Amino acid sequence: GAVVSQHPSWVICKSGTSVKIECRSLDFQATTMFWYRQFPKQSLMLMATSNEGSKATYEQGVEKDKFLINHASLTLSTLTVTSAHPEDSSFYICSARTGFGGNQPQHFGDGTRLSIL
Amino acid sequence: GIQVEQSPPDLILQEGANSTLRCNFSDSVNNLQWFHQNPWGQLINLFYIPSGTKQNGRLSATTVATERYSLLYISSSQTTDSGVYFCAGINQAGTALIFGKGTTLSVSS
Numbered sequence: 001g002a003v004v005s006q007h008p009s010w011v012i013c014k015s016g017t018s019v020k021i022e023c024r025s026l027d028f029q030a031t032t033m034f035w036y037r038q039f040p041k042q043s044l045m046l047m048a049t050s051n052e053g054s055k056a057t058y059e060q061g062v063e064k065d066k067f068l069i070n071h072a073s074l075t076l077s078t079l080t081v082t083s084a085h086p087e088d089s090s091f092y093i094c095s096a097r098t099g100f101g102g103n104q105p106q107h108f109g110d111g112t113r114l115s116i117l
Numbered sequence: 118g119i120q121v122e123q124s125p126p127d128l129i130l131q132e133g134a135n136s137t138l139r140c141n142f143s144d145s146v147n148n149l150q151w152f153h154q155n156p157w158g159q160l161i162n163l164f165y166i167p168s169g170t171k172q173n174g175r176l177s178a179t180t181v182a183t184e185r186y187s188l189l190y191i192s193s194s195q196t197t198d199s200g201v202y203f204c205a206g207i208n209q210a211g212t213a214l215i216f217g218k219g220t221t222l223s224v225s226s
Contacts, residue, residue, distance in 0.1 A: 111160070
């Protein structure tokens with residue numbers, strides 16, 4: 001149980017393109033979803049937290065207008081990288097959790113490698 | 118200060134060896150989890166271990182919450198154990214999972 005599906009797994013696109021990444025909880029309802037970014041040989045850094053039906057909460061230094069997050073249902077959250085540039089190239093990972101409490105474990109998707117040319 | 122600190126940063130083992138990875142965490146972090154990130158980037162939940170000891174096959178973990186540390190034991194390591202091992206804890210607000218910098222494990226045959 002607790003499967004999180006992330007799509008696509010790999011994206012290569014030209015600078016200026018907007019890219020949408022989907023994160024779905026397949027067998028549970030995800031009250032809260034998280035988006036992380038990981039640069040090569042570094043740790044995961046939280047970008048934003050989204051609760052179903054609410055606006056996302058962004059971490060300091062993350063541009064809201066650059067990284068649009070939508071969590072319209074209990075099983076789907078999307079991250080759109082708008083007008084992507086080479087510096088946005090990274091590994092993006094989502095996770096999902098049932099409930100609002102911190103004692104609930106997070107379950108991670110397989111990640112999306114984004115390469116902007 | 119550093120909320121989640123892992124050691125060692127890198128570990129090279131021969132197949133069959135045992136190893137212990139350590140995670141120290143500050144007062145502002147709780148509900149430890151251990152993850153394995155394989156070479157393809159997939160992040161696998163290993164243990165959700167706020168306290169006590171758990172075992173799963175060749176892996177086991179112990180968290181001593183009162184002393185703010187957790188240990189991950191890997192016995193009889195295999196090449197497929199290679200990758201990065203992260204520990205992470207929930208911040209005080211319960212809103213975010215704070216990751217350590219990871220331990221990169223390389224197991225050779």
